[in-house]
Amino acid sequence: DAGVTQSPTHLIKTRGQQVTLRCSPISGHKSVSWYQQVLGQGPQFIFQYYEKEERGRGNFPDRFSARQFPNYSSELNVNALLLGDSALYLCASSRAWGANTEAFFGQGTRLTVV
Amino acid sequence: EDQVTQSPEALRLQEGESSSLNCSYTVSGLRGLFWYRQDPGKGPEFLFTLYSAGEEKEKERLKATLTKKESFLHITAPKPEDSATYLCAVQAANTGNQFYFGTGTSLTVIP
Numbered sequence: 001d002a003g004v005t006q007s008p009t010h011l012i013k014t015r016g017q018q019v020t021l022r023c024s025p026i027s028g029h030k031s032v033s034w035y036q037q038v039l040g041q042g043p044q045f046i047f048q049y050y051e052k053e054e055r056g057r058g059n060f061p062d063r064f065s066a067r068q069f070p071n072y073s074s075e076l077n078v079n080a081l082l083l084g085d086s087a088l089y090l091c092a093s094s095r096a097w098g099a100n101t102e103a104f105f106g107q108g109t110r111l112t113v114v
Numbered sequence: 115e116d117q118v119t120q121s122p123e124a125l126r127l128q129e130g131e132s133s134s135l136n137c138s139y140t141v142s143g144l145r146g147l148f149w150y151r152q153d154p155g156k157g158p159e160f161l162f163t164l165y166s167a168g169e170e171k172e173k174e175r176l177k178a179t180l181t182k183k184e185s186f187l188h189i190t191a192p193k194p195e196d197s198a199t200y201l202c203a204v205q206a207a208n209t210g211n212q213f214y215f216g217t218g219t220s221l222t223v224i225p
Contacts, residue, residue, distance in 0.1 A: 033212070035215075041217055042215030042218055043203075043213070043215050045212045045213065092213075102160060103148075103160075105150070105157035105159070106157050108155075108156070
């Protein structure tokens with residue numbers, strides 16, 4: 001089985017622009033979560049989706065939004081980019097929603113805002 | 115506020131020199147503690163899940179243990195290929211499967 005796939009792998013954007021990141025979960029997994037990892041820090045939770053519904057949201061501004069599609073893939077959108085949005089964006093795939101569920105991460109999308 | 119703290123921030127070991135990494139947590143109702151390995155510029159790679167105090171899991175040179183307040187990742191006779199950042203994450207009772215991550219321990223194993 002293929003693991004979690006994310007696209008693109010690298011992206012350079014200008015301040016004020018908008019970006020869309022994509023994630024395909026492991027086959028059979030119905031939950032996708034998004035994390036932001038700034039250099040030297042641990043990943044920080046942004047969103048969690050299960051069965052196409054938002055199940056959790058971290059402490060991020062409304063410029064960040066996401067959705068999950070019927071095939072369980074997901075997109076993360078960030079509007080009005082700021083320099084501080086530069087980070088590695090990680091997608092995690094889980095079989096279900098709730099506690100005691102292991103999460104498997106993709107390789108991430110490296111976003112640089114200039 | 116829920117907290118996950120990892121120590122040390124960085125660790126340099128000679129090949130074959132065993133040591134332990136620490137992850138302490140203060141969350142309400144721990145549901146699971148997870149260890150990941152992360153290579154530079156890559157996504158975290160799943161290593162272990164621990165659910166209850168006293169639980170232990172092993173994989174090759176790694177062994178993870180869990181108490182009510184902390185977890186240890188023991189590395190026995192490390193090799194240079196074990197060099198990576200090791201991340202600890204916890205799930206709490208009221209947060210679905212959202213993970214709270216520590217900042218990681220950067221391990222360097224010198225040949």
